Amino acid sequence: MANAYFTVSQVAAHNSENDCWIIVNDKVYDVSNFLKEHPGGKKIILNNAGTDATKQFNAFHNPGVLDKYGSLCIGSVGVPPMEISEQAPSVQDDDERQFGEMIPFGDPSWYQNWDSPYYKNSHRALRRYLRKFVDAEVIPFAHEWDEARQVPMFLFKKCSEMGILAAIAGNGSLPTDYFDIEETILFRGGDQAIVPPSEFDAFHSFLIFDELSRCASGGVLWGLLGGLGIGLPPILKNGSEELKRRIVPDVLAGRKTICLAITEPAAGSDVANLTCVANEFGDGFIVNGEKKWITNGTFADYFTVAVRTGGEGMGGVSLLVVERDMPGVSTRQMKCSGVWSSGTAYINFEDVKVPRSNIVGKENRGFKYIMHNFNHERMGIVIQANRLARVCLEEAIKYGSKRKTFGVKLINHPVLRNKLAHMARQIEATHNWIENVIYQTITIPEDLQMITLGGPIAMLKAQSTQTLEYCAREASQIFGGLAYTRGGQGEKVERIYREVRAYAIPGGSEEIMLDLGMRSSIKVAQTMYGAKL
Numbered sequence: 001m002a003n004a005y006f007t008v009s010q011v012a013a014h015n016s017e018n019d020c021w022i023i024v025n026d027k028v029y030d031v032s033n034f035l036k037e038h039p040g041g042k043k044i045i046l047n048n049a050g051t052d053a054t055k056q057f058n059a060f061h062n063p064g065v066l067d068k069y070g071s072l073c074i075g076s077v078g079v080p081p082m083e084i085s086e087q088a089p090s091v092q093d094d095d096e097r098q099f100g101e102m103i104p105f106g107d108p109s110w111y112q113n114w115d116s117p118y119y120k121n122s123h124r125a126l127r128r129y130l131r132k133f134v135d136a137e138v139i140p141f142a143h144e145w146d147e148a149r150q151v152p153m154f155l156f157k158k159c160s161e162m163g164i165l166a167a168i169a170g171n172g173s174l175p176t177d178y179f180d181i182e183e184t185i186l187f188r189g190g191d192q193a194i195v196p197p198s199e200f201d202a203f204h205s206f207l208i209f210d211e212l213s214r215c216a217s218g219g220v221l222w223g224l225l226g227g228l229g230i231g232l233p234p235i236l237k238n239g240s241e242e243l244k245r246r247i248v249p250d251v252l253a254g255r256k257t258i259c260l261a262i263t264e265p266a267a268g269s270d271v272a273n274l275t276c277v278a279n280e281f282g283d284g285f286i287v288n289g290e291k292k293w294i295t296n297g298t299f300a301d302y303f304t305v306a307v308r309t310g311g312e313g314m315g316g317v318s319l320l321v322v323e324r325d326m327p328g329v330s331t332r333q334m335k336c337s338g339v340w341s342s343g344t345a346y347i348n349f350e351d352v353k354v355p356r357s358n359i360v361g362k363e364n365r366g367f368k369y370i371m372h373n374f375n376h377e378r379m380g381i382v383i384q385a386n387r388l389a390r391v392c393l394e395e396a397i398k399y400g401s402k403r404k405t406f407g408v409k410l411i412n413h414p415v416l417r418n419k420l421a422h423m424a425r426q427i428e429a430t431h432n433w434i435e436n437v438i439y440q441t442i443t444i445p446e447d448l449q450m451i452t453l454g455g456p457i458a459m460l461k462a463q464s465t466q467t468l469e470y471c472a473r474e475a476s477q478i479f480g481g482l483a484y485t486r487g488g489q490g491e492k493v494e495r496i497y498r499e500v501r502a503y504a505i506p507g508g509s510e511e512i513m514l515d516l517g518m519r520s521s522i523k524v525a526q527t528m529y530g531a532k533l
Helices: 008-012 042-046 054-060 121-137 139-148 153-162 164-170 202-215 218-231 233-238 241-252 366-400 414-443 446-484 491-498 500-504 510-529
Strands: 004-006 019-024 027-030 073-077 258-261 277-280 284-294 302-308 317-323 329-333 345-355
Touching: 004 008, 008 019, 019 042, 019 054, 121 139, 121 153, 121 202, 139 202, 139 218, 139 491, 153 164, 153 218, 164 202, 164 218, 164 233, 164 241, 202 218, 202 366, 202 414, 218 233, 218 258, 218 302, 218 366, 218 491, 218 500, 233 241, 233 317, 233 366, 258 284, 284 302, 284 317, 302 366, 317 345, 317 366, 366 414, 366 446, 366 491, 366 500, 414 446, 446 491, 446 500, 446 510, 491 500
Parallel strands: 004 073, 258 302, 277 302
Antiparallel strands: 019 027, 027 073, 277 284, 284 345, 302 317, 329 345
16 A cells, blocks of 8 residues: 555545644655644644645654554555666666765765765665664664663564674674574675675774764663673683683574673772672672663673772772673662663672682673773774764754844854854764774784773763764754654654763773873873883
């Protein structure tokens, strides 16, 4: 039925409460059974029954809303296209230089006809596939999942089948020993692979995070990838083979979830002074303590926990994998300003018995593992924050191009163009810095990356989150009251503005990042490059 075609006069005949059709963007929708569900009441729709309501719809809704209610579409306006016996060959856009809606600065420059040395056909194929997935299966439901306070488990399984979970956990490589690469959509070993496994690199991981971040929900991003992206890598890198075989496959398959539990009520960025203790008991440990603000902790099956197994300071910290079904583990969801669907938790460990086989790496070496993991965690935050800032700019340009004040479109007010310009310059500068750092992770030996890149990544984290805060505020000003309301046209901006603190503080607060970044950079310059300071 959705392939049917109707004339305007045919649509006009369906103009009653029991038989109500409308036209939006040249598509015909039968909204007869939707009238009672419409949040604004049925009369608003009935006033436009049988007519082209595109202008009215666009004045109050984002076009993406239609994706959620696609089942109401029964056809299009016009006449059926003529059948062509010999169609021209379809054009694959793997080699095309532009992609997306072409909103100025709404996508990275290499999407918009600019050259880049970092990307090739597999990256172009990946962005096309991810965009289709995010537009159809994530964006229309982000508000719903946020309000429900949890990401549905079927999304984990879908992302597993695609290969997204493995790509994020691998941090620029693929942990092929722990998932069936032939079964994933992105990395199939045969000719159908969207990204041939041999070509996979850190820029593919970057693309996955970046495109998923277009959903404009830190809660969905963190709920799906937050715990995985920081909780599983320490196990993959330092865990015993037995521990990896027991945990990693289920997590990468989307059957189980994992989180990283480091922060405590009295120990945030000061990791060396955490107090959650693991005392030796028989052939294992008894864990007692608390963790706070733990992403995914509400529903995680596994907890990669920083515990004190030795003396004071960094030399007495270890990592243990605690399992939810171990007696003495309890979690409760925290009421935070944003990232609602990420399952931010307060965790209690009360006399939890953990076998020695669950230790990650060597005892009392956990602080080192945590520090190695920080670069990966912070880059994830950086990528998300800058795309969320870009979403704010894109939404502001779109809204400003249709909303009028004093008879003039917002986009034509110089004072608002000035806001957009400052948003764009900060986003583009940050994005180029991100690409530069990612390229270094490919070219610099891994054992030197924590030393040489730790400082720049720390400063980049502060740069991206301050850019996000600026863009969220300016976009909110442009949207006005719509950005103060959950749902509706300003949905994305309102949600992002609530989540700014979730990016500025976790992974290292801006103040600590800036100090660490400069302190580390000076030390590297002196010891590695002989700077005379």
